Amino acid sequence: xxxxxxxxxxxxxxxxxxxxxxxxxxxxxxxxxxxxxxxxxxxxxxxxxxxxxxxxxxxxxxxxxxxxxxxxxxxxxxxxxxxxxxxxxxxxxxxxxxxxxxxxxxxxxxxxxxxxxxxxxxxxxxxxxxxxxxxxxxxxxxxxxxxxxxxxxxxxxxxxxxxxxxxxxxxxxxxxxxxxxxxxxxxxxxxxxxxxxxxxxxxxxxxxxxxxxxxxxxxxxxxxxxxxxxxxxxxxxxxxxxxxxxxxxxxxxxxxxxxxxxxxxxxxxxxxxxxx
Numbered sequence: 001x002x003x004x005x006x007x008x009x010x011x012x013x014x015x016x017x018x019x020x021x022x023x024x025x026x027x028x029x030x031x032x033x034x035x036x037x038x039x040x041x042x043x044x045x046x047x048x049x050x051x052x053x054x055x056x057x058x059x060x061x062x063x064x065x066x067x068x069x070x071x072x073x074x075x076x077x078x079x080x081x082x083x084x085x086x087x088x089x090x091x092x093x094x095x096x097x098x099x100x101x102x103x104x105x106x107x108x109x110x111x112x113x114x115x116x117x118x119x120x121x122x123x124x125x126x127x128x129x130x131x132x133x134x135x136x137x138x139x140x141x142x143x144x145x146x147x148x149x150x151x152x153x154x155x156x157x158x159x160x161x162x163x164x165x166x167x168x169x170x171x172x173x174x175x176x177x178x179x180x181x182x183x184x185x186x187x188x189x190x191x192x193x194x195x196x197x198x199x200x201x202x203x204x205x206x207x208x209x210x211x212x213x214x215x216x217x218x219x220x221x222x223x224x225x226x227x228x229x230x231x232x233x234x235x236x237x238x239x240x241x242x243x244x245x246x247x248x249x250x251x252x253x254x255x256x257x258x259x260x261x262x263x264x265x266x267x268x269x270x271x272x273x274x275x276x
Contacts, residue, residue, distance in 0.1 A: 012048070017062040020045070024066060039068045076226040076256060083215060084123055084227055090209035091116040108192055110176035115205055117166075117173035118189055118197075122221060124166040126228035126246050128152070129199055129221040137188045140170050152247040160245055229257045236271075 023045070027038045042063065049061040079087065095112040121132050131150050139148055145167070147159045174182070181194045189197040199221075207217040225246070232242050243254040 012045075013052070013057065015062055017065065020063045020066055024068070035068075042066075042068055076230070077219070077223055078226040078230040079215070079219075079223060081231060083213065084224075084231075086213040087209055087215065088116070088119050088123065090212040091119065091205075094208065094212055108178075110173070110178070111192065111205075113173040113176040114189055114197070115202065115209070117169040118202060119209070119224070120166045120169040122224040123228055124163045125160040126225050127160060128225060129202065133187070133189055133197055133199060133202075135188045137174075137182075137186055138184050140167075140174075140188060141184070150247075156247060156249075158244065158247045226257070229254065233257050 024038070024042055027033050027041060028035075033041070046061065046063045049058060049063055052058040053061060091112040095109060118132060121127060122129065125132075125148070127150060131152055134151070135148070139145075140162075146162055148162055149157055150160055151157050170188075177190070181190055183194070186194070187196040189202075191197050191201065203221060206219075206221060210217045210219055229242055229246060232245075233239065239254060239258065240251065242257070243251055246254060248254045
């Protein structure tokens with residue numbers, strides 16, 4: 001077990017609740033461990049005492065009644081509306097500069113139209129990258145299509161709204177596809193040989209688009225989902241509606257986005273308070 005204090009080691013076979021509390025405070029006070037790390041280590045200690053009880057080596061579990069530090073929830077990173085505009089335009093901007101190359105590798109020119117459509121879809125619907133890449137092309141072909149049915153985490157289905165920008169980007173992308181790759185039964189987003197686009201390939205390309213837009217290339221596709229939710233709430237969208245669009249099982253998962261949108265609070269105040 002981990003050492004507590006400067007030189008003292010706890011005899012866990014005879015340790016009491018006070019020893020466990022000292023160990024817990026020692027972990028939290030060293031500055032080396034965050035709340036999640038402390039919780040993980042202390043959970044292992046509780047399991048150890050359970051094992052000792054099962055063996056008959058201890059009559060009790062002295063760690064069972066202690067409260068652990070609450071996990072710290074980091075605020076989601078998101079792009080501003082201006083940054084999103086720059087990112088959404090990056091694939092076609094790069095295509096204008098050099099139609100045949102991307103990140104030093106040859107790609108068909110239509111791949112940039114594909115990536116532009118996928119960026120619009122991720123930002124316009126809040127889909128996870130895996131959810132978007134699993135969509136069949138026929139999902140976009142129904143006349144007057146304004147929504148998509150998506151299967152998310154745990155097989156749970158939800159409806160997402162297709163805005164005009166997403167539909168237009170998909171139409172432009174499909175118009176650029178070679179006729180031999182257009183298959184109604186195939187995936188919506190294709191690789192160069194007509195296979196389903198690999199998430200890793202898009203993540204690689206995204207780094208190029210972020211750099212082209214003057215943004216941090218380490219940002220992940222999930223930041224588009226964060227931006228989707230943050231911008232909706234910032235413009236006054238209902239929290240429960242955003243929860244449904246994101247497919248969150250619990251409202252608390254969606255509420256974290258309200259902490260990064262002070263404009264939403266100001267807007268609600270101005271709209272509702274009689275003396276605003």
